[in-house]
Amino acid sequence: MTENTQQQPASTPELPTQYAxxxxxxxxxxxxxxxxxxxxxxxxxxxxxxxxxxxxxxxxxxxxxxxxxxxxxxxxxxxxxxxxxxxxxxxxxxxxxxxxxxxxxxxxxxxxxxxxxxxxxxxxxxxxxxxxxxxxxxxxxxxxxxxxxxxxxxxxxxxxxxxxxVQTIFKRLYEDELIYRAERIINWCPRCLTAISDIEVEYQDDDGELVSIRYGEGDEAIVVATTRAETMLGDTAVAVHPEDERYRHLVGREIELPLTGRRIPVVADEHVDPEFGTGAVKVTPAHDPNDFEIGRRHGLPNLAVMDERAVITAHGPFQGLDRLEARSAIVAALRAEGRIVAEKRPYVHSVGHCSRCKTTIEPRLSMQWWVKVGPLAKAAGDAVRDGRVKIHPQEMEKRYFDWVDNLHDWCISRQLWWGHRIPVWYGPDGEVVCVGPDEEPPSGEGWHQETDVLDTWFSxxxxxxxxxxxxxxxxxxxxxxxxxxxxxxxxxxxxxxxxxxxxxxxxxxxxxxxxxxxxxxxVRDQFGKKMSKSFGNAVNPLDWMDKYGSDALRFTLARGANPGVDVPIGEDWVQGSRNFANKIWNATRFALMNGATVEGPMPPHERMSATDRWILSRLNAVVAEVDAYYEDYQFAKLSDTLFHFAWDEVFDWYVELSKTTFMAGGEPAKVSARVLGEVLDVTLRLLHPVVPFVTETLWTTLTGGESVVVADWPEAVAVPGADAPGGFRDAAAEREIELVQRVVTEVRRFRSDQGLQPGQKVPARLTLDGTDLAPHESAIRQLLRLQPEGDSFRATATLPVAGAEVALDLSGAIDVDAERKRLAKDLAAAEKEKAQATAKLGNEAFLAKAPDNVVDKIRGRLAKAEEDIERIGVQLANLPQG
CATH class of the missing domain: 3.40.50.620 (HUPs)
Structure with missing residues (x-):
């Protein structure tokens, strides 16, 4: 670099050498x-x-x-x-x-x-x-x-x-008869001692036991299977399907309920699946939601046999036992009477647990407050169906409709002290008064407020x-x-x-x-597993923010955010995002040291180099892409777009291609400095919503502006030859720089294949005349570490690429014999792999038995082996001849 580009003028803003x-x-x-x-x-x-x-x-x-x-x-x-x-x-x-x-x-x-x-x-x-x-x-x-x-x-x-x-809407719903009080089966947590809603129940597979019990005797005998033997104390019927010929003679008759001395009816109900188990089910209306509905249809009594802590209250030898203790004792008593027909344990089945304390839920008949959701749910469904509300991604609409179209009335009362207390007062003579927020509650002897509070989801x-x-x-x-x-x-x-x-x-x-x-x-861990303290994979976000910075955590999370899809995340990825923040920092620091500025108008189109026009063209495309992704909530795609544009195109290509310009100085360097300033200005503004801290520091230093938080969002304007902020697409410049990228990429790959170190310099002759590559020879040589030919130049390898020719003199740069032996060994391994894969794919017996995924894997191995053989052959052919 010349002196004026290497040293930062006194007026040039400074950045610390590292981002902290x-x-x-x-x-x-x-x-x-x-x-x-x-x-x-x-x-x-x-x-x-x-x-x-x-x-x-x-x-x-x-x-x-x-x-x-x-x-x-x-x-x-x-x-x-x-x-x-x-x-x-x-x-x-x-x-x-x-x-x-x-x-x-x-x-x-x-x-x-x-x-x-x-x-x-x-x-x-x-x-x-x-x-x-x-x-x-x-x-x-x-x-x-x-x-x-x-x-x-x-x-x-x-x-x-x-x-x-809360009080206002409760009273309105109550007066519109959309809130009511009724005795229904609810999900009860014996640990929290409160009702909880259906959606607060977590289901998991538990090991239990399935016991088949004979009710009745002789011709009246009927076998039912249950995982909850303790609830049989509350049975008030046995139900069968109306069309089930096996039990038609029993419908309407009474049979003996074991251990209780009671007789219960056999009823016919279409809810019963005749193909499941014995085709007969015990009916316990006070302890099962489906049984409750059967009981309502047939006028059966509701017999509760457990208290709020799931302790047996039914008179008899099991009174006072916890439900699990009672289950074992009842099965033992039935076994002693010869009533157990079959037992299966362990029997894995889905069991509901309280989402808060993980206690097994107990269905329980209870007087509660409810929201009549029918008309409310219909309105919620209609708002999506008629387009007033969009669900994104659209495929999630089905889940939404499956829910709102099949909602049961919502139990909103909770037997807690902390929460919004239900604004209803009860009088001494059975009066019920709902009180609004600006109304005085009734007073006097015998009046008291409802003790329950509202479900948290209500407020x-x-x-x-x-x-x-x-x-x-x-x-x-x-x-x-x-x-x-x-x-x-x-x-x-x-x-x-x-x-x-x-x-x-x-x-x-x-x-x-x-x-x-x-x-x-x-968010899941890097292996796709749910994060949980019990799994030992939970992460405190503060730990990663302390270690890598908030921007690094934010960028990692945004880069994984595809709509409606779970997000795996690992610490290595956060570290990679920290590296990205450092890259932005270092590149901006380099730009400032080389005079990057946002002052003054953008240079006219004709004064810009193809490299300048290319990066501005690409910048405009990225602005449009990012805007489109934001409107579609595609955070992963917009983050990935910005990552690759900033790291690959701005820092690894434009900055590197422009170094020779900055070193030469003069008017082209001033033009590129203004272009680089513009590109960084816009890029930092595009990045700011996802990585706000590092972009604020860099943008205010670069521009002298108040804050990027209140800066204008970049706009893309596709008009050829327009002024700042690079509002044009220059197809010719993009094609020209793509040729440069092809040449550099191909030669870099060749150098790597030949075992050359990235910084190792080799003599080369570039034949670029008559191509769009000619103006970029200095930049290409610098990027590829290619020295001038010299008097003793001898082309040992020639690469035709992008209409040009790159001849390299590798004599003395590599151990040709050792490299030939290494490549020969790799070639033999690839040919062996090809032979093995070809043999398997030619075996009809193997193809007939092997799963499709196994066959596809072998086809992939064959394709990879063929690619390796072709690649190694080219490398061998390009080695210098002795």
């Missing part, structure tokens, strides 16, 4: 917050762009799944902010009823106390105290990650405004509008509802998304809560 994320990330984030970049103005005349945060539970800290989701939302909102939208990313947390109560109860247990020792009011005060102490942990992690949320608008599902919204279902001030018609509600997009995991499509759809359409006069539902997958 820990030294800059925290300071940058606080500066962004202090300047109010993430706040949203409801009075603004800019178009609104709104996304709500899926509220994390106040119980803990952000896991890698949160970091993944937050990265995607932050990328969307940062881009829209740069595009000139009034952008609101609404933050907040969920009170997480069961989970939070469990956490605080465990803390009390360490003190030797229970919530009942404190009483309801004191216990709730204790939970609020715990929330105040632990709630800040999540916001701290969000800041570390770079979340651009409007902190002044932070909400909590139990704050005063959201509590008012979080209001999140898109309650956080904006509903039920008041606020400016924020008018400006920012409906949300632009909901970004969330497909795993809570039913938990949360369907609830928000139902409540949003109901409360907001038919306006859905968001225009688009963008579903992403789950």
């Amino acid at each position: 994320p820990a030294e800059v990330e925290g300071k940058l984030y606080e500066r962004w917050v202090e300047r109010g970049y993430f706040e949203a103005d409801a009075k603004s005349d800019k178009p609104a762009y709104t996304v709500v945060i899926p509220p994390p539970n106040v119980t803990g800290s952000l896991h890698l799944g949160h970091a993944f989701e937050h990265t995607l939302i932050d990328a969307l909102t940062r881009r829209k902010r740069m595009q000139g939208h009034e952008t609101l990313w609404q933050p907040g947390m969920d009170h997480a009823g069961i989970a939070t109560q469990n956490v605080v109860e465990r803390e009390l247990a360490k003190e030797g106390k229970s919530r009942h020792d404190l009483g309801r009011e004191a216990f709730i005060e204790r939970v609020w105290q715990w929330k105040a102490e632990s709630g800040g942990q999540i916001s701290g992690q969000m800041r570390r990650l770079g979340d651009g949320v409007a902190w002044s608008r932070e909400r909590f599902t139990m704050d005063e405004g959201l509590s008012k919204a 979080s279902g209001l999140w898109p509008f309650s956080t904006l001030g509903w039920p008041e018609r606020t400016e924020s509600l008018a400006k920012f509802y409906p949300n632009s997009v909901l970004v969330t995991g497909y795993d809570i499509l039913f938990f949360w998304v369907a609830r928000m759809m139902m409540f949003g359409l109901y409360a907001m006069d038919g306006t859905p809560p968001f225009h688009t539902i963008a579903l992403h997958g789950m």
Whole structure:
């Protein structure tokens, strides 16, 4: 390089030699917050762009799944902010009823106390105290990650405004007869001592036992099979299919229920599958949802035989036993009476568990509060069917419809103390009064409030509008509802998304809560396994952020984010993303040292070299590609596009091809410096939504601008010969540089095949006259470490490529005899592999028996061997002749 390009002028901004994320990330984030970049103005005349945060539970800290989701939302909102939208990313947390109560109860247990020792009011005060102490942990992690949320608008599902919204919608639904109280079978957790909804039950295969029991005697005998022998104490019938000839003579008759002395009827019901087991099933209406429905159809009594802790209450020898103890005791008693016809253990079957504490769920008949979901679910389905709401990816629509079209009424009451207490009062004479937020509850002797609280998903279902001030018609509600997009995991499509759809359409006069539902997958480890503490593969995102920087974690997560598909992630990949951040840093530092600038207008088209026009053309193409991927929520593709453009095309090709220009100095160097400045400016702005910290530091240093957070988003304009920011596609320049790339790539491959070291220089003659490669001879020689021919030059290998010819003098550069022996050995191995694969594929007996995947694998081995033989033959032919 000449002196003026090697040394940085005093006015040139400087960067440290290395990027140190820990030294800059925290300071940058606080500066962004202090300047109010993430706040949203409801009075603004800019178009609104709104996304709500899926509220994390106040119980803990952000896991890698949160970091993944937050990265995607932050990328969307940062881009829209740069595009000139009034952008609101609404933050907040969920009170997480069961989970939070469990956490605080465990803390009390360490003190030797229970919530009942404190009483309801004191216990709730204790939970609020715990929330105040632990709630800040999540916001701290969000800041570390770079979340651009409007902190002044932070909400909590139990704050005063959201509590008012909950009371308001409960009363409206109650008055519209969409909320009611009834005795039904619910999922009961004997550990949490509360009802939970269907979607809070996790099913897993457990080892159990299947016992076949003979009911009745002689001609009245009938055999039923069960995995839950303890519930037989509550049987009130045996059911068979109406068309089952085996049992037609028993329908309408009574048989003896073993161990109880009771007689129960045999009923005919079409629910029974005559092909399953014996074709007869025991009916326990108080302890099974299907049996409950059979009982309703046939007027059977509901006989509960367990209390809230799953302890047997039925009178007799089993009273007081836990359900599992009772199961063993009852089977033993039946065996003693000769009633066991068959036993199968272990018998693997699907069993429901509480998603919070993993206790086996007990179906239980209970008086609860319910939402009549039929009309609400229909509206939620119609909003997607008529196009008002788009689900992305579209193939997820089927899962959504399968759910909303088959919803059962929703049990919304929970037997907890922490949560929104149901706003219903009961009077001394059976009165029931639902009280709104601005109404006085009834008072006087005998009046009391419902003790149950609402399901957590009831309040979080209001999140898109309650956080904006509903039920008041606020400016924020008018400006920012409906949300632009909901970004969330497909795993809570039913938990949360369907609830928000139902409540949003109901409360907001038919306006859905968001225009688009963008579903992403789950984060898994690098082997595709679910992350879990019990598996030992869970990762605290802070650990990786501390080690590699927040940008590295964010880029890794975004680069794996294909719509609706699970995301594998390993530490090596985060380390690779850290290397990318370092590459951006070092390349920008090199550019600044060589005069890269954004000052002044772009040079006219005719003053640019083909290399300059090529990179600007490619830049414009990338802007268009990234925009298209953002609109389609293709985070992996846009990240990959930016990675390869920045690393491969800008840093590894344009910068390297331009080094000879910078070394020569003069007007061409000034033009390339301005082009390089423009390319870096636009590239850093494109990268910013995904990697905000390193791009902020580099962009402000390069441009002197206030912040890339509020910079304009690049636009692609396909007009040949246009000015900055490279708004054109130059097909001729792209073809010309593609030829250069072909030559360099082919010669590099040849050098590698010949065993030359990357930095090893060899003499070469380049015949480029009459081709578009001629202007690039200096750059090609520098990239390929090719020296001038010299007087003693002797071409030992010649490569025709891209219409040109590269002749190399390898004499003395390699040990030809040793290389010939090595290649001969590799050739023999490839020929042996080819012979073996050919023999197998020619064996008809083998082909007839072998699985398709095995045959395909052998075909692949044959193709690879043939490729190797051809490649090694060319290498041998190109070796210098002795």
